[in-house]
Amino acid sequence: MKIGIPTEIKEREHRVGINPGGVLELTRAGHQVLIQKDAGVGSGFTDEEFVEAGATIVPTAADAWAADMVMKVKEPLASEVQYFRPGLILYTYLHLAPLPELTQHLMDKQVRAIAYETIEGPDGSLPLLRPMSEVAGRMAVQVGAASLEKERGGKGILLGGVPGTRRGRVAILGGGIVGANAATIAVGMGAHVTVLDINHSRMAYLEDVFRGSIETLYSNARNIQHAIEWADLVIGAVLVPGARAPKLIHEKMLKDMEPGSAIVDVAVDQGGCIDTCRPTTHDNPTYVIDGVVHYCVPNMPGAVAQTSTFALTNVTLAYAKRIASMGVVDAVKADPMLAKGVNCWDGACTYQAVADGVGTEYTDLAKILA
Numbered sequence: 001m002k003i004g005i006p007t008e009i010k011e012r013e014h015r016v017g018i019n020p021g022g023v024l025e026l027t028r029a030g031h032q033v034l035i036q037k038d039a040g041v042g043s044g045f046t047d048e049e050f051v052e053a054g055a056t057i058v059p060t061a062a063d064a065w066a067a068d069m070v071m072k073v074k075e076p077l078a079s080e081v082q083y084f085r086p087g088l089i090l091y092t093y094l095h096l097a098p099l100p101e102l103t104q105h106l107m108d109k110q111v112r113a114i115a116y117e118t119i120e121g122p123d124g125s126l127p128l129l130r131p132m133s134e135v136a137g138r139m140a141v142q143v144g145a146a147s148l149e150k151e152r153g154g155k156g157i158l159l160g161g162v163p164g165t166r167r168g169r170v171a172i173l174g175g176g177i178v179g180a181n182a183a184t185i186a187v188g189m190g191a192h193v194t195v196l197d198i199n200h201s202r203m204a205y206l207e208d209v210f211r212g213s214i215e216t217l218y219s220n221a222r223n224i225q226h227a228i229e230w231a232d233l234v235i236g237a238v239l240v241p242g243a244r245a246p247k248l249i250h251e252k253m254l255k256d257m258e259p260g261s262a263i264v265d266v267a268v269d270q271g272g273c274i275d276t277c278r279p280t281t282h283d284n285p286t287y288v289i290d291g292v293v294h295y296c297v298p299n300m301p302g303a304v305a306q307t308s309t310f311a312l313t314n315v316t317l318a319y320a321k322r323i324a325s326m327g328v329v330d331a332v333k334a335d336p337m338l339a340k341g342v343n344c345w346d347g348a349c350t351y352q353a354v355a356d357g358v359g360t361e362y363t364d365l366a367k368i369l370a
Helices: 020-028 047-052 061-065 078-083 100-108 130-147 177-188 200-209 221-230 251-256 266-270 300-326 328-334 336-341 352-358 365-369
Strands: 002-005 032-036 056-058 069-071 089-092 112-115 169-173 192-197 215-218 233-236 262-265 286-289 292-295 342-345
Touching (some): 002 061, 020 032, 032 047, 032 061, 130 233, 130 262, 130 292, 169 177, 169 221, 177 200, 177 233, 192 200, 192 221, 200 215, 221 251, 233 266, 328 336, 336 342
Parallel strands (some): 002 032, 002 069, 169 192, 192 215
Antiparallel strands (some): 112 342
């Protein structure tokens, strides 16, 4: 199979769809890997390294998109829709629930779109989303701490404090992978940390892991309200696989937060769990509403591209090899986890939460394949 790796064109997105080690594994398995010129530079990989691993460097995005399967990092942008065609296998993060236009383009062009973030294990785990959730959770505290600095509009609080001063207070909405990693960094910096979740078992697990260094609260409207009134930094870390994030903080609630407090909404790529969230960029990452600094960059891990690309290839490569070696139809039929990753197939929307999010008809993939 021909596998194309185009350069990511989202603003300040420095990741690339594969690293040289991944290329080596695919080419040794007999596949051809076409990498757009300089696609890996932002992640620290030269064209020469990719060539040594067996890749073919192609000059344009069109050349990379002409492959049988395209591996990317982020969802296609408007300028990339021109490359869609029937039967193209698109294997990337898609986050389609808040993107009705992109979903419709994928359906109209009969693309077979497989989303990293909805490949799901029998235990409900999301193995291809996990590494970027780990990166984003850890980064959320870093960027949140910076957003609290006075020159960035913050109240001028140091999360860890110093002797004789109070430590910063961090409220994390969601105790999943993002939330747990955010808590790890926040506790390490010396902050007071509260994690809110609706899963009692998860809260018990976090209490045990952190050995009393965090507080957990059941996530209901009253506790969220009290938490954001108390917090210097609020991190939105909720996730409903494939679906729009639920809105947990509404605009009127911001008035109860202290001026100069900060919000980091990691759920922004699924529509955000903060009512006042709108996507920002690494060039202009923050804005202020009612005195509260908002950081809402949807591709946070792109800022640490080398770490992120290695972590991403570690989990995406096995499925890429399976699709390339078996063919996408047989691979999806043989693997229920991979089948859950299929969001669009030959003109149909095959993931219920995406169909609900964009307002289109849902079609059961099993019926299509049968």
